Amino acid sequence: MQMDNFKNPRDHFFKEVENLNHPNEELVKTHCSYCAMQCGMYLRVNTKTNKIIGVEPRYDWPVTLGKMCPKGVTAYQQVNHQDRILRPLIRDDQSLKGTKEGFREASWEEAYDLIVKKFKGLQENYGKDSLSVYGGVSMTNEKCYLTGKFARVGLQTRYIDYNGRYCMSSAAGGLNRSLGVDRGSTIPWTDIHETDCLFIAGSNTAECHPTSMFRIWAVQERGGYLIIADPRETPIARRADVHLDLRPGTDLALANGILHLLIKNGHVDEEFVKNHTNGFEEMKQVVEEFTPELTSEITGVAKEKIIRAAELYGKAPNAIVLFARGIEQQIKGVDNVSAYVNMSLVTGNIGRPKAGVATITGQGNGQGGREHGQKADALPGYRKIANPEHVKYVSSVWGIEPEEMPKEGVSAYEMFGLMEQKTIRGLYLLCSNPAVSSPNLNYVHQQLKNLDFMVCVDFYLSESAEFADVVLPTTTWAEDEGTTTNVEGRTIKINQAQKPLGESKPDWQIQVELSERLGRGKYFSHLKTARDINDEFRLASKGGYADYYGATWEKIDKQDGVFWPCKDEKDPGTPHMFLDKKFYHPDGKAKLFALPYRPSAEEPDQEYPLRLTTGRVVYHYLSGNQTRRIKFLRDMCPDPFVEVHPETAAKYNISHEESVRLFSRRGEAIYKVKITEAIRKDTVFVPYSWGHEQSINLLTIGALDPISRMPEFKACAAQIEKIDMKKVK
Amino acid sequence: MNKRLYLELENCIGCRSCLAACTQCGGHDERNRNYVYDVNPLVNTQTMPLMCLHCVNPACARSCPAQAIQIHETGAVLSALVEKCIGCQNCTIACPYGIPKFDTEQNLMYKCDLCIDRSKDGIPPMCASVCPTNTLQWLTDEEIERKQKQFNVKNDKWVTSIHLENETNVRVNLPGILQGITKLY
Ligand code: SF4
Ligand code: SF4
Numbered sequence: 001m002q003m004d005n006f007k008n009p010r011d012h013f014f015k016e017v018e019n020l021n022h023p024n025e026e027l028v029k030t031h032c033s034y035c036a037m038q039c040g041m042y043l044r045v046n047t048k049t050n051k052i053i054g055v056e057p058r059y060d061w062p063v064t065l066g067k068m069c070p071k072g073v074t075a076y077q078q079v080n081h082q083d084r085i086l087r088p089l090i091r092d093d094q095s096l097k098g099t100k101e102g103f104r105e106a107s108w109e110e111a112y113d114l115i116v117k118k119f120k121g122l123q124e125n126y127g128k129d130s131l132s133v134y135g136g137v138s139m140t141n142e143k144c145y146l147t148g149k150f151a152r153v154g155l156q157t158r159y160i161d162y163n164g165r166y167c168m169s170s171a172a173g174g175l176n177r178s179l180g181v182d183r184g185s186t187i188p189w190t191d192i193h194e195t196d197c198l199f200i201a202g203s204n205t206a207e208c209h210p211t212s213m214f215r216i217w218a219v220q221e222r223g224g225y226l227i228i229a230d231p232r233e234t235p236i237a238r239r240a241d242v243h244l245d246l247r248p249g250t251d252l253a254l255a256n257g258i259l260h261l262l263i264k265n266g267h268v269d270e271e272f273v274k275n276h277t278n279g280f281e282e283m284k285q286v287v288e289e290f291t292p293e294l295t296s297e298i299t300g301v302a303k304e305k306i307i308r309a310a311e312l313y314g315k316a317p318n319a320i321v322l323f324a325r326g327i328e329q330q331i332k333g334v335d336n337v338s339a340y341v342n343m344s345l346v347t348g349n350i351g352r353p354k355a356g357v358a359t360i361t362g363q364g365n366g367q368g369g370r371e372h373g374q375k376a377d378a379l380p381g382y383r384k385i386a387n388p389e390h391v392k393y394v395s396s397v398w399g400i401e402p403e404e405m406p407k408e409g410v411s412a413y414e415m416f417g418l419m420e421q422k423t424i425r426g427l428y429l430l431c432s433n434p435a436v437s438s439p440n441l442n443y444v445h446q447q448l449k450n451l452d453f454m455v456c457v458d459f460y461l462s463e464s465a466e467f468a469d470v471v472l473p474t475t476t477w478a479e480d481e482g483t484t485t486n487v488e489g490r491t492i493k494i495n496q497a498q499k500p501l502g503e504s505k506p507d508w509q510i511q512v513e514l515s516e517r518l519g520r521g522k523y524f525s526h527l528k529t530a531r532d533i534n535d536e537f538r539l540a541s542k543g544g545y546a547d548y549y550g551a552t553w554e555k556i557d558k559q560d561g562v563f564w565p566c567k568d569e570k571d572p573g574t575p576h577m578f579l580d581k582k583f584y585h586p587d588g589k590a591k592l593f594a595l596p597y598r599p600s601a602e603e604p605d606q607e608y609p610l611r612l613t614t615g616r617v618v619y620h621y622l623s624g625n626q627t628r629r630i631k632f633l634r635d636m637c638p639d640p641f642v643e644v645h646p647e648t649a650a651k652y653n654i655s656h657e658e659s660v661r662l663f664s665r666r667g668e669a670i671y672k673v674k675i676t677e678a679i680r681k682d683t684v685f686v687p688y689s690w691g692h693e694q695s696i697n698l699l700t701i702g703a704l705d706p707i708s709r710m711p712e713f714k715a716c717a718a719q720i721e722k723i724d725m726k727k728v729k
Numbered sequence: 730m731n732k733r734l735y736l737e738l739e740n741c742i743g744c745r746s747c748l749a750a751c752t753q754c755g756g757h758d759e760r761n762r763n764y765v766y767d768v769n770p771l772v773n774t775q776t777m778p779l780m781c782l783h784c785v786n787p788a789c790a791r792s793c794p795a796q797a798i799q800i801h802e803t804g805a806v807l808s809a810l811v812e813k814c815i816g817c818q819n820c821t822i823a824c825p826y827g828i829p830k831f832d833t834e835q836n837l838m839y840k841c842d843l844c845i846d847r848s849k850d851g852i853p854p855m856c857a858s859v860c861p862t863n864t865l866q867w868l869t870d871e872e873i874e875r876k877q878k879q880f881n882v883k884n885d886k887w888v889t890s891i892h893l894e895n896e897t898n899v900r901v902n903l904p905g906i907l908q909g910i911t912k913l914y
Contacts (some may be wrong), residue, residue: 017852017853018852019852020755020846020847020850022755039765054753054755055753057853057855057858057859059858065862066853066858066859067858067859068746068750068859068861069746069859069861070744070745070746070748070749072746072859073749073750073753073859074747074749111749156904196913196914206742206744206862207742207744208863210742210744210746210862211861212861213740213742213861213862214740214861214862214863217740217862217863218863220907220910221906221907221910222910222913223910223911223913224912224913224914225912225913233773235742235743235772235774235775235776236742238773238775239739239907309744315914316914317913317914354810452791486782618742618743618744618745619745632748632749632752636745646771675771676771676772676773676774677771677772677773678772678773680772
């Protein structure tokens with residue numbers, strides 16, 4: 001492909017539209033701060049005050065064409081929000097941990113001095129690994145990369161992990177072992193509306209990735225089919241050709257049941273399976289028993305619907321399978337992912353345009369952030385810390401001896417276990433709010449309280465910051481620049497629209513300055529701008545399979561983004577994966593996995609007869625630390641609620657809007673009832689974006705997938721109790 | 730080229746991005762002027778937007794004793810003129826859809842003006858710019874005609890403004906767009 005005139009494809013939705021330019025305003029080209037759709041937007045900046053004052057659609061962004069959900073429209077309101085932390089905060093009285101109280105403002109110098117003294121003290125007394133870093137992927141590749149280096153070279157600890165463990169780890173695990181590579185989507189999003197059958201499992205796409213919806217509806221308008229697997233009749237399921245309304249936690253049985261029928265109906269692409277995959281016979285043996293009858297019995301989905309879905313998917317000339325946290329946040333999340341990838345492999349629906357598989361990545365940089373070394377077992381470029389060759393290369397880029405590279409750490413949730421055992425005594429938390437987003441919160445809060453010393457870096461005082469000794473003010477996305485990698489695997493550019501508010505500093509700068517004070521300056525002091533980090537990070541990724549070396553900022557700008565892998569200056573990037581039918585396993589073949597069904601960690605029983613599942617609403621993003629502060633979003637959805645089917649409600653004698661007590665073996669909370677027929681009778685749903693006593697994660701279970709270490713947020717057992725108002729009074 | 734707001738109600742997912750975007754039009758004082766309704770609360774997730782249809786002979790303007798509601802040359806029925814509006818709320822009562830909203834503090838009616846500083850130059854209004862589902866679109870007459878042909882099924886599912894109060898500048902396609910579609914296989 002000729003690099004000079006290459007541009008990523010625009011499709012028939014694209015229209016030339018001029019933007020409205022108000023007087024005394026500049027439009028700064030960027031992308032939304034929230035989810036991995038990374039919708040294009042312009043920030044309106046007043047040229048007199050240099051402040052961001054609004055948003056303008058970016059009609060020329062080929063993925064989303066100016067479209068935004070309400071979070072994106074109001075995202076700019078985070079920047080100059082009254083809740084911004086403007087100076088470092090120190091809390092001297094440790095007894096106030098777990099509350100908002102006791103913080104005083106301090107200078108950066110005082111805060112740095114305290115952190116250095118405490119970190120050094122802990123490491124002298126308890127070893128280097130007594131410190132830990134807990135990161136996040138709602139930040140740029142440059143920051144994610146540097147956070148990994150900061151932990152391993154700056155702090156010299158093995159314990160680093162990140163919030164993607166609660167988000168993308170099962171998808172990553174499943175894609176890696178099935179395809180040999182974890183590029184979340186094998187196709188660009190501009191293919192979606194052109195496929196003939198979309199099979200979407202465990203994704204409330206209309207609320208979580210709304211700007212995919214115009215492409216998804218277009219499949220149906222062209223006469224194509226939409227199949228949705230979800231326990232709830234979400235807005236996308238409402239219009240589906242087939243809605244597979246399964247019991248939460250039974251996805252593996254459903255996928256096996258579809259595979260059973262694909263084989264039985266002769267929809268297997270024999271050539272493709274023979275030439276490009278391994279493991280068909282073993283897989284066939286396992287799915288043999290998943291007849292429509294058995295599948296229906298396990299999943300609770302009517303037999304006819306399963307048969308119809310398998311027929312539509314099997315007959316489709318081109319089909320795409322999409323999945324998200326619904327199938328991934330389970331103790332068999334990795335198996336679920338591989339089972340759905342099996343579907344596309346046996347039908348040969350992969351490795352060509354308009355056919356493929358994708359996980360719909362959650363966080364803004366959920367893709368890039370998991371590739372460059374924030375994960376307990378990973379180094380930049382998706383290298384492995386367990387691989388000596390990989391360690392050697394990254395050490396050479398970092399200027400350390402390979403022996404100095406800390407070993408593999410543990411996953412996010414397991415770090416709390418190490419805090420309990422006092423193996424981990426200090427925590428540097430950034431870009432994440434685990435005091436809301438972790439499962440089994442009563443336990444997690446206890447461990448955060450037990451820490452000897454905790455630093456939280458954020459731009460608002462999050463629920464997690466309430467456990468910190470020092471809070472450092474960082475910038476919002478609009479006050480720094482860098483790259484993110486969107487849902488498609490397309491690297492894009494975030495631009496600075498305003499100078500940092502107050503004394504806030506970008507995360508990378510804080511890490512460089514702290515490293516210098518910890519005596520590790522020689523590895524960090526040359527990084528003076530985000531661009532310096534980009535240069536180093538592209539080099540560190542070079543030769544890894546998530547190779548960004550050729551994805552320069554100039555190329556991103558010129559081509560409307562760069563899909564990785566992008567190996568050098570001449571390489572325009574890789575919008576479609578596997579066009580040569582070469583998968584990333586050593587023999588070039590993909591692996592079909594034989595996956596026996598197993599139940600969830602906690603199945604409903606007499607004491608806890610209801611299936612509890614969690615998710616999001618369109619107005620709130622992840623833990624809600626940002627969106628709960630934005631007036632429009634808060635007005636639209638101020639509080640969480642519990643969705644209950646009317647028949648279930650009648651059984652419990654509870655009514656719409658009534659407050660009820662919802663409880664599990666681990667915790668309880670009070671919610672208002674939302675009656676809806678759009679949920680299974682055996683299931684209740686609560687959105688998770690709220691903190692303190694409103695957190696549904698007080699109830700969820702800390703059971704982990706054995707491979708991805710992903711907690712099972714999507715299925716645990718719970719019970720409802722009517723609140724006796726006489727007693728309350 | 731003259732463009733119109735065009736609605737395909739079946740696509741709506743109730744994200745209310747159109748309302749959020751409405752507050753972001755420079756001329757809208759950060760107040761949204763349209764509505765999104767839950768069609769079947771307690772039953773399913775179906776929603777629909779209710780937008781000003783910009784009637785060709787608008788009841789709101791006709792009912793205004795102070796002639797505060799002007800009609801722009803593009804056909805957009807504008808928000809009440811601050812200096813003329815007497816706050817009688819006749820317009821809200823006269824409008825068959827109850828579109829005009831009322832600010833009790835300012836004693837002033839306000840309503841959708843199709844983001845007139847955008848739409849007068851052919852730039853889509855904020856709601857149609859952001860709508861993630863193409864429920865709200867900004868199309869030329871030719872494009873609308875093509876849509877009408879595509880969805881023109883014999884069972885009266887295509888409903889244009891003719892069946893509403895009177896002739897309107899905004900074109901609406903009531904639920905049913907998928908009924909006329911021939912499946913690919
Ligand atoms: S939250 Fe996601 S869908 Fe909504 S505007 Fe931002 S990037 Fe787009
Ligand atoms: S933005 Fe579009 S999809 Fe969302 S509520 Fe408005 S009309 Fe419906």
